[in-house]
Amino acid sequence: MDALISQYIDPYYLRILMLIGINIILALGLNLITGVTGQLSMGHAGFMSIGAYTSAILSMQMGSPFFLSLLAGAMVAAFFGFLIGIPTLRLEGDYLAMVTIGFAEIIRVFFLNFEPGGKAVGLSGIPQNTTFVLVWTLVIIIIILNAKLLSSRIGRAFYAIRENEIAAEASGINSTRLKVLAFTAGSFLAGLGGGLYAHYMYFIRPQDFAFMKSIELLNMVVLGGMGSIPGTILGSVILTLLPEMLRIVAEYRLLFYGALLVILMIFRPNGLLGDVRVYDIKKKLQGKKVGLWQSSN
Amino acid sequence: MAVLQLEEITMEFGGLRALDLVDIKVEEQQIYGIIGPNGAGKTTLFNIITGIYLPTGGKVIFKDCLLNKMHPWDVARQGIGRTFQNIRLFNKLSVLDNVRVGSHGVSKSGFFGSMLGLPSSRREEKMIVEKAEHLLELVGLGEKKLEYADNLAYGEQRRLEIARAMALNPSLLLLDEPAAGMNSTEKVELMDLIWKIRNEMQLTIILVEHDMNLVMNICEQIAVLDYGRKIADGPPEVVKNDERVIQSYLGAEA
Ligand SMILES: Nc1ncnc2c1ncn2[C@@H]1O[C@H](COP(=O)(O)OP(=O)(O)O)[C@@H](O)[C@H]1O
Ligand SMILES: [Mg+2]
DSSP, X not given: OHHHHHHHSOHHHHXXXXXXXXXHHHHHHHIIIXXXXXXXXXXXXXXXXXXXXXXXXXXXXXXOOHXXXXXXXXXXHHHHHHHHHHHHTXXXXXXXXXXXXXXXXXXXHHHHTOGGGTGGGOEEOOOOOOOHHHHHHHHHHHHHHHHHHHTSHHHHHHHHHHHOHHHHHHTTOOHHHHHHHHHHXXXXXXXXXXXXXXXXXXXXXXXXXXXXXXXXHHHHHHHHOTTOHHHHHHHHHHHHHHHHHOHHHHHTHHHHHHHHHHHHHHHXXXXXXXXXXXXXXXXXXXXXXXXXXXXXX | XXXXXXEEEEEEEXXXXXXXXXXXXXXXXXXXXXXXXXXXXXXXXXXXXXXXXOOSEEEEEETTEEXXXXXXXXXXXXXXXXXXXXXXXXXXXXXXXXXHHHTGGGOOOOHHHHHHTOHHHHHXXXXXXXXXXXXXXXXXXXXXXXXXXXXXXXXXXXXXXXXXXXXXXXXXXXXXXXXXXXXXXXXXXXXXXXXXXXXXHXXXXXXXXXXXXXXXXXXXXXXXXXXXXXXXXXXXXXXXXOHHHIIIIIHHHO
16 A cells, blocks of 8 residues: 555655654644633643653664554653652643643753753654555554544533633542543543654654754644544644745744734634634524525515 | 532632632522622632632531642542533534533443443433433523534524533532623523523522522522622612622623
């Protein structure tokens, strides 16, 4: 299957499709934390790097099979998400954002000095096991599981915490526990995305997972729509394609991401699709039809 | 045996004593009114019962169980539902989902069960939806179940809060100024609703309300708070004619 695909799709487009898939996985993880549960995390790339390094080191130095490396990377990232989540998720808004930035920086500095990770030079020669079929199979599975989760009792509780924490608690929701759960699940996906990334790129360095990467992922969630799965996918696609297509965006990334966030906060704080529902569109269309019919009479 | 017993509840915010040695005893299936001027400490009392505030002193006893120091979600799971004076809905969730969230404390499906759609989770979900739809019919919002909560009118939002609190199958329901902002027709409907809920579901209701007509009509027992102190309690006829109550509260309004 993969052989077939690489025969028919141009390597340049194939690469973009791979990156889109990996970014969707990463962004869906962040969407659980920030979009759905409303806990602003600006250090998602830190958890991604834990997954990337853990899985790469396991594959290269312990000879572990690829799937085991991937899973281990995701689990270790989830474990750190859990550990960090317990003390920090009591913090609100800006404080939580700062702590997550700090945590991601600590991880980066750790890998800068980590002998088995090749320090500043990074790791190269990671087996290129991540295939197109694997990435997109995982994307589909993760989208389905995400959709099921978000329409369930636990998913609704996540949204309720974002919407009104006091009212959520009065409904019997243990907000501390559920925030840690969202953070752990989101970090798992970050670690999984990191592992896929490492085994696709062949080569990773600490700076691949710096603050800029966290902001890029945050932008995908915010642009597409906080808490919306289609929105997050749309955001990931747009923000993976844009820097590829417009050199200017790639060169002024920081400026671009900053401006994008500010513009969204002013004009569409819920993102492109964050509060768009089929029900409302239908209602609007029906309303229009009635309007036309009336005016023609 | 009282369902809820507050013993010498005291609450201080910095130097301010918002509640001062308040004793209240609510019997099974009573509709109990708490009245008093703005700032008397009524909402603070609700926040103490529901675990949002830890009282500086005193005891909250619910069905023989000490509630002090319990987390709000644990209090809710004991069977205490509430509404909020300043409406607190999940604005960007549908009306139906607001009520579904209300069932959280009395349902069980976990993370993996939910995600994998296990049969037990699906069965539970079906019951949650049925209950939510029934409650929405009860409060007259059946038609609006797919709207976003923040698209509802003010009076509808207050009724939605009641439906959400009822989804917890509470044995005690706390209503903080449920008639605020309602017109007189809505108020009459609200009174009917409160009666109906109490009688059909056999629960106890504590009501904070400014509308004297509503309170005197519907409550079987009333406590009057003034500057954090309870200055009177008893059935409506007694409270209505109490010297101190007339002086500090009813008189001021007339
Ligand atoms: N969290 C708080 N911090 C400081 N003061 C508070 C707090 N909550 C209530 N108060 C004060 O306690 C008093 C009682 O308030 P409240 O219970 O809201 O009155 P009511 O509901 O009877 O109008 C008021 O003086 C109010 O300012
Ligand atoms: Mg009040």
